[in-house]
Amino acid sequence: MAYDVEKPDEQWRAELSQAEYAVLRQAATEPAFTGEYTDTKTKGVYSCRACGAELFTSTTKFESHCGWPSFYDPKDTDAVELIEDRSHGMVRTEVRCARCGSHLGHVFEGEGYPTPTDQRYCINSIALRLEPEEG
Numbered sequence: 001m002a003y004d005v006e007k008p009d010e011q012w013r014a015e016l017s018q019a020e021y022a023v024l025r026q027a028a029t030e031p032a033f034t035g036e037y038t039d040t041k042t043k044g045v046y047s048c049r050a051c052g053a054e055l056f057t058s059t060t061k062f063e064s065h066c067g068w069p070s071f072y073d074p075k076d077t078d079a080v081e082l083i084e085d086r087s088h089g090m091v092r093t094e095v096r097c098a099r100c101g102s103h104l105g106h107v108f109e110g111e112g113y114p115t116p117t118d119q120r121y122c123i124n125s126i127a128l129r130l131e132p133e134e135g
Helices: 009-015 018-024
Strands: 044-048 056-059 080-085 094-096 105-111 119-124 129-134
Touching: 009 018, 009 129, 018 105, 080 105
Parallel strands: none
Antiparallel strands: 044 056, 044 129, 080 094, 094 105, 105 119
């Protein structure tokens, strides 16, 4: 798939820290309960750390106690791309930034959280950058 933001691998490596690169470009996962935004309650918009696309808002963030920031819906339907992921002997749905194709995390359904969508977008903090609301 072609993305609006495409860069050679060397450029991604130069622009991202080693940990950011591992998650965003190689689909690694940051350790649970270590991410910057796991328990953040700040109001604002969460953007892709790789390209700056707006992905999630604080209004859809909820406490899932899973160790990563959880959202029940992306900011816009087309902000993220969902891809079947059969790695690690599981069938999961990978969440990628629709603008640059960077790995963000996974989405799970039917876990029984009291959210409007019954979905949990389990997103790596390191894949996001929070822009706090002003005022």
